[in-house]
Amino acid sequence: MSTDQKSHGLQSVATVPLAHGHFYGLRAAVPSIVALTGTFRTGTALAPGGTVLQSLVAALVGCANRRRGPVEIAELLEARGASFTVEADADGVRFSARARTVDLPQLVDWTLECLREPEFDQTLLDVERARLIAELQYRAMDSAYIATGALTRMLYPQAHPAYEPDPAEQVALLEGFTVADVRRFHSERYGANDLRIAVVGDVDPQAAARLVERGVQGWAPRAVPEATQWGEPAAGPDSQRLLLPGQESYGVAMGQRLAQERTHPDYPALRLANRILGGAFSSRLVSSVRERQGLCYVMRSELGESRRGGGHWQVVLSASPDKLEAALAATRTVVEQLAKTGVETREFENAQRAAIGAFHIGLATLDGLSDAILSAADLGWEPDDLLGFERRTAAVTLAQIDRVIGYCLRPQEWRTCIAGPAAAD
Structure with missing residues (x-):
């Protein structure tokens, strides 16, 4: 543990090897909570719809196990x-549990029982399927959600983990899955594959490690598929419009592919570049297009991250019909200007300071500490x-x-998807 870490009041993380993974424990000053x-x-997910099945199985896993029913x-x-x-997510599962420290033994047992020995039956499948479909139908009313999903279909081939089927296709896939499909996916994919478990809070890390070791005993890894090549997306136009009857505003997603994964040495600089472009309230896009010109309701830029195969850089905005074209033009101008001239010293320093400050604030929570531990392990x-x-x-x-901006930000390669009413007034 570094001197800086001690000065911030952070304890050392205890690392304990598991049979097929690692346990991480950290005592934190949060009384009686873990x-x-x-x-x-x-x-x-090698087959079309694999990510949809993955989401369905994850939803069911948290409901019941062979020892205890959902109620x-x-x-x-x-x-x-x-x-x-x-x-x-696209190629993995994340699980999270919170409780009083005194209940940690039971919490470990329930969590691992659900992951290892879930109960799948038709009634539970019907309930969770209906819930996921209702959630999809609700989200489909958001034009920005429709546009961002469509952009992934423009940027990625169908087999890529970041490719997102349209809501109607996801509903059809959900309606077609059977209990046998769910059981087969769990049997073939749910195992101690690079298993990482962090326990953070008012707890003795070594005592917590013993509980976890007991709970994962005998849990073997699975020979899960790992694709490294996905090919190129189908050829298509640089822009696309999707008609959403009844909508009063437009959602827009525009962006490009990125070859850099999170482990790339330039990724910290790429994250700062995104914060400067549109990843914060003081960013160029928000301050110019939204605040100063008043051309949109929503404005943000973000990095679509993927563990493998690279990701993408996108801008998402919502605008009224009378301001759509102006908002698009202003957004493109800001993006092109950043690509052409780079970053000013003051905005770079402000973005760097803000990113570090937000990170420190996150470490004040159990979630933030857990994320820091697991993210560090995931990044090597x-x-x-x-x-x-x-x-x-x-x-x-x-x-x-x-x-990094010079070789990553390529406005000439950006593709655009606009979702909303039939035509702008």
């Missing part, structure tokens, strides 16, 4: 003020290096960020 967070890989689990959690969630850093993000961000120079 958080358990973990990840494991499920492999690349019993809900009552046990509620009676203790505890929580438990399971979420899927030392898990005990809780301030690794700060150090790498502080090491970025103005020359480096200008160089």
Whole structure:
């Protein structure tokens, strides 16, 4: 543990090897509360709709296991003020549980029982499927959501983990999945594949490690598929318009592919560049297009991250019909100006300071500490290096960020998707 880490009041992270992964424990000054967070890989979704099935299985895993039904689990959690969630991403699962320290033994047991031995039946499948479909139908009313999903289909081939089927296709896929599909996916993909579990809070890390070691005993990894080549997206126009009847405003997503993954040495500079472009209230896009010109309701830029295969850089905005074209033109101007002239010294320093400050504020929570530990492990850093993000961000120079913008930001390659009413007035 570094001297800086001690000066920030952070304890050392205890690392304990598991049979097929690692445990990380950290005592934090949060009286009587503990958080358990973990990840494991499920492999690349090779078939169309694989990411949709992954989400369905994750939703079901948190409902019931072979020892306890959904009502019993809900009552046990509620009676203790505890929580438990399971979420899927493109090639893995993240699970999270919170409880009082005194309930940690039971929390570990329930969490790992659900992950290892979930109960799948038709009734649970129907309930969770209906919930996911309702959520999709609600989100489909958001024109910006429709546009961002469509942009992934313009930028990525169908097999890529970042490719997002349109809502109607996702609903059709959900309606077609059976209990057998869910059981097969769990059997083939849910295992101790690079398993990482962090327990943070008012707890003895070594005692917590023993609980986790007992809970994962005998949990074997699976031979999950790992794709490294996905080809190119289908050829198509540089822009696309999607008609959304009944909408009164437009959602727009515009962006480009990025070859850099999160482990790339230039990624800290890329994150700062995104903050300067549109990733903060003081960014160029927000201050110019939204605040000064008043051309849109929503304005942000973001990096679409993918663990493998690169990601993309996108701008998302919402605008009224009478301001759409002006908003698009102003946005393109800001992006092109940043690509052409780079970053000013003052805005670079402000963005760097703000990014480090936001990171430190995050470390004041159990979630922030857990994320710092697991992110460090995922990136190949030392898990005990809780301030690794700060150090790498502080090491970025103005020359480096200008160089990264120069070769990463390519406005001439940007593709645009506009979703909303039939035509702008």
